[in-house]
Amino acid sequence: MSFDRRDFLKKVAAAQAGLILGRAAPVADGQVPDAEVKPTTPLVGKAADVIVVGAGAFGGWTAYYLRQLGASVRLVDAYGPGNSRATSGDETRGVRSSYGDRGIWAELWMSWANEAIDRWTRFDAEWGREMKVRLFFNTGDMIFRARPEPFTDKNQELWKKLRIPYDVLKAEDVAREYPVFDLKDITVVLHEPRAGVVRARRACEVVAEAFRQAGGEVLMGYAALGDRDGNRLQNIRTTGPAATLTAGTFVFALGPWFPKAFPGLMGPRIRTPLGYVHYFGTPPGDDRFTFPNLPSYNFPGVTGWPALGPDNRGFRVRLRGDTPTDPDTSQRVFDRKKDKLAREFVKQYFPLLGDAPLLETRACHYELSASRNFIIDRHPELTNVWFAGGGSAEGFKFGPVLGEYVAKRVMGLEEDAKLADAFSLKMSETLVTAKGAAGGGGAVSSLTGVYTEAQARKGVGTYNKYCSACHTPAGHSGQAFQSTWGGRTTFELFDYLRTTMPSDNPGRLSRGQYTDMVAYLLQLNGMPAGQRRLSDDPKQLELIRIAIWLGR
DSSP: OOOOHHHHHHHHHHHHHHOOOTTSOOOGGGOOOOTTOOOOOOOTTSOEEEEEEOOSHHHHHHHHHHHHTTOOEEEEESSOTTOTTSTTOSSEEEEOOOOTTSGGGHHHHHHHHHHHHHHHHHHIIIIIHHHTOOOEEOOOEEEEESSOOHHHHHHHHHHHHHTOOOEEEOHHHHHHHOTTOOOTTOOEEEEETTOEEEEHHHHHHHHHHHHHHTTOEEEEOOEEEOOEETTEEOEEEESSTTOEEEEEEEEEOOGGGHHHHSHHHHTTTEEOBEEEEEEEOOOTTOOTTBTTSSOEEEETTEEEEOBOTTTOOOEEEEEOOOSBOOTTTOOSSOOTHHHHHHHHHHHHHOGGGTTOOEEEEEEEEOOEETTSSOEEEEOSSOTTEEEEEOOTTOGGGGHHHHHHHHHHHHHTOOOOHHHHHHTSGGGGOOHHHHTTSTTOOSSEETTSOOSOHHHHHHHHHHHHHHTTTTOOGGGGSHHHHHHHHTTSBHHHHHHHHHHHSSTTSTTOSOHHHHHHHHHHHHHHTTOOOOSSOOOOOHHHHHHEEOOOOOOO
16 A cells, blocks of 8 residues: 555645644644544554554654644554653653754754744643643753853854853852752853753653544554565564554654664664663752752753652653663663762762662663764665654654654655755764665765764864964864865865875875874864774775765
């Protein structure tokens, strides 16, 4: 079965007026659009237009919007929406727009995250009230740093450009307003007043229920690829009672299960480390650590927020993740050494909680894409199969925006070529995939950590010493760099530097020094560092293509 595009477009013409992405008009009355889709009877024994596999933030919202667009949809999940194994299975997730550290994706992420805040607010007003549970809490968010950083500078630059409200505060004023903070080493405080916190697990359940009430069908079952007919997938097989399920189109939104389900294609592109969350008990009779009396916070390597009512699970502290493991079998009761790290953080910045009881802990898998951006693309060999994932530790908050985008891509209603390129598989091309694994395009993306921080630091020194007399970083960054070097190889950049710099004696530096300068220029243009050194071997440099994305 496949879509009749002409009939489908007629079917959704009215719905299109109500659905919004960031550039569209707001919805009247502040409600999440329902496109006037009426519930339908379950698809008993029938093929669906679309099957979405995975009921987390990406899959649940995609199914919801597909149904709003009029498609018949089945949503399949191995363990159910909001389950404890899922990336979205923790109690809460933050919603903020401070992504100045996202390199070439920063502006896109910040604009979409800001839109997501509006959508969470509207969805909560409609469906949170309907389900009698509050989902979104407008805590505001504060970023604390000992000194200015590129992250804080870029946030301010893009907040101004995108007209997102923010405040630059003095640490002493914050400490006076919120005396539970110890900010003696802090000199930079940025406040995003629109930011907040969402009840993650419950939100996934509510989105799935809203989808079901609109006529969608939610099924339990561990899915695997079924029969193929040429370059099309005919069905999936599940361990659940539905057994074999047929559809015209399939969307896999598998989160940390992607490398397991598609090892050759997604294994090299997505890592799945566990992140660790601690919930500390707030002092009896002291409401200074509970919403709305404290904002969410962002310190280097640690984020968190106050306890939320009415259940008060505790004061949340989130630490960074570590070793990737299998999401089906990983132990979520983690090494108690992590407790010590969380408590040390609390003692440093929230000393009144230094001896607070640890009420509970959570461990959730992230799915970190090699490009640090979302992956939304077709399967390279199956034309009716789509991927939606690569949340990169931040995907949950984008659910209401990404879900609509994915739904429109799948339906052929979203044709922004620049966005499609940004989310393409090629942006996460690694050395493994480029050498012939499934989906390999023959060139490694410069977004996948092709140099080290140490190389870039050396490159800064070399550039300043030998090149700054005639060149400036501004001339080798931003649109000037992208328009000249985007799509070309790192060898071409290396060779340009070697044959033109220093201007008084080109080529007199070592190959390593020129390679270090290439690393510096990649970093200057938002390409993240990794664990592998950039080689000075021309054959290796030829493999790496400089990613180009000039925004929308």
